[in-house]
Amino acid sequence: MSLLTFGNAGFGGDDTTVFQNALNNTAANGQPLFVPAGSYNISPISFPNNSQLLLAAGVTVTANPGYGPLDAMLKITSQNVTIQGAGAASVIFQMRKSEYVAEHPSDHSEWRHCLDIEGASSVTISGISCNQSGGDGIYVADGVAGPSQDVTITNSVFDQNFRQGFSLISGVHIFVSNCYFTNTSGTAPEAGIDIEPNTPNNTVADVHISNNFSTGNAGAGLLISLAQLNGSSPNVDITVSNYSSASNQLSGYELSNNDVSPNVQGSILIQNSSSTNDGSYGAVGHGFDADGPTVVFQNLSITNPHKNGPDPTYSDSAAVGCLRGGGGSYPIGNIQFQAVSIAATNGMVNRYFNFQDDSNIGVQKMVFNPTALSGASLVPPAGLMQAAGFNSVD
Numbered sequence: 001m002s003l004l005t006f007g008n009a010g011f012g013g014d015d016t017t018v019f020q021n022a023l024n025n026t027a028a029n030g031q032p033l034f035v036p037a038g039s040y041n042i043s044p045i046s047f048p049n050n051s052q053l054l055l056a057a058g059v060t061v062t063a064n065p066g067y068g069p070l071d072a073m074l075k076i077t078s079q080n081v082t083i084q085g086a087g088a089a090s091v092i093f094q095m096r097k098s099e100y101v102a103e104h105p106s107d108h109s110e111w112r113h114c115l116d117i118e119g120a121s122s123v124t125i126s127g128i129s130c131n132q133s134g135g136d137g138i139y140v141a142d143g144v145a146g147p148s149q150d151v152t153i154t155n156s157v158f159d160q161n162f163r164q165g166f167s168l169i170s171g172v173h174i175f176v177s178n179c180y181f182t183n184t185s186g187t188a189p190e191a192g193i194d195i196e197p198n199t200p201n202n203t204v205a206d207v208h209i210s211n212n213f214s215t216g217n218a219g220a221g222l223l224i225s226l227a228q229l230n231g232s233s234p235n236v237d238i239t240v241s242n243y244s245s246a247s248n249q250l251s252g253y254e255l256s257n258n259d260v261s262p263n264v265q266g267s268i269l270i271q272n273s274s275s276t277n278d279g280s281y282g283a284v285g286h287g288f289d290a291d292g293p294t295v296v297f298q299n300l301s302i303t304n305p306h307k308n309g310p311d312p313t314y315s316d317s318a319a320v321g322c323l324r325g326g327g328g329s330y331p332i333g334n335i336q337f338q339a340v341s342i343a344a345t346n347g348m349v350n351r352y353f354n355f356q357d358d359s360n361i362g363v364q365k366m367v368f369n370p371t372a373l374s375g376a377s378l379v380p381p382a383g384l385m386q387a388a389g390f391n392s393v394d
Helices: 018-028 096-104
Strands: 033-035 039-040 046-048 052-055 059-063 072-077 079-085 091-094 115-118 121-126 127-130 136-141 147-156 158-160 164-168 171-177 180-182 193-195 204-210 214-216 223-226 236-241 243-247 253-256 265-278 283-286 295-303 320-324 332-343 353-357 363-374 383-385 388-390
Touching: 018 033, 018 039, 018 046, 018 052, 018 096, 046 253, 115 147, 136 147, 136 158, 136 171, 158 164, 164 171, 164 180, 193 204, 253 295, 253 383, 283 295, 320 332, 320 363, 332 353, 353 363, 363 383
Parallel strands: 033 052, 039 059, 046 072, 052 079, 059 091, 072 115, 079 121, 091 127, 115 136, 121 147, 127 158, 136 164, 147 171, 158 180, 164 193, 171 204, 180 214, 193 223, 204 236, 214 243, 223 253, 236 265, 243 265, 253 283, 265 295, 283 320, 295 332, 320 353, 332 363, 353 383
Antiparallel strands: 383 388
């Protein structure tokens, strides 16, 4: 049923009531809601159970002025929701990023998400863009019903958002593929994708991120931060495949638990992926607990890391690392670089790897098995383990 069945919309006024009434009615009657080409303006809307939103090519939906600090444009806390656009280039949800920064500088605008999924289940998003939010392009977290479950996000673009392209806080059976997470800037972490639980009870399990692209972000291409989990938390289970990180301001891949959450269990596999011209490391663990989840990089290709020069915290310009400063409490490590390929032609790389604990507690369970290495300025040896030179570590 067409949106225009429920009232006039697309003529420059406020279309919120028409959209919300149309969603409520069609969902209650088991019908899809079709949005024809046009330009629409909405305040926050929510999706009831069994919503089906189909958007034609040529649809632009713009946030009305005046979103509050906690207002998300599209809110899903329900079950069985589909948002299907005709293509990310031609179906655009856009917010007013510059307005939020100018009017509310004290809250950093980090909660005005474009697409907010909390405690929802059986949600499918495809063929849209979610841009210029005052928070995240897409935010997936728990809610009253627990973690979000069975969420699929495909063939979409998340561009020029304020805090993240995509934040995953708590979710089970999460599938993200063929999406672009680009040009995030505003307030940290500013990553393309950030997987970062908020509490020990959050769950990050059966997560599959495949064939995605992250470029132009002010933070990392992919950030995984487990600082809020502990030994009682559900096991972490993340698989990343064919991820392309390029020209981000920080590292291509950054892993952290900040030495405060020992014994988090599970596994993280990052395979057949790449980092090209990223600002800091190709891949790095910061204070990553050696008794935490096993991290495996399989077939990682790194080209010209450290475009911004040595890491300012550690004065280090290795292509990959596992590092910590002083004040640590536990050994760091448990990261494997299997079949890693590194090529440096930009003159910014001194070693291929550096595994260093400045707390002198220890670096454990590290693997560095390269396939091809070229361009580092201080080799041989290929890298450092606690300041001692090695060509491989296993």
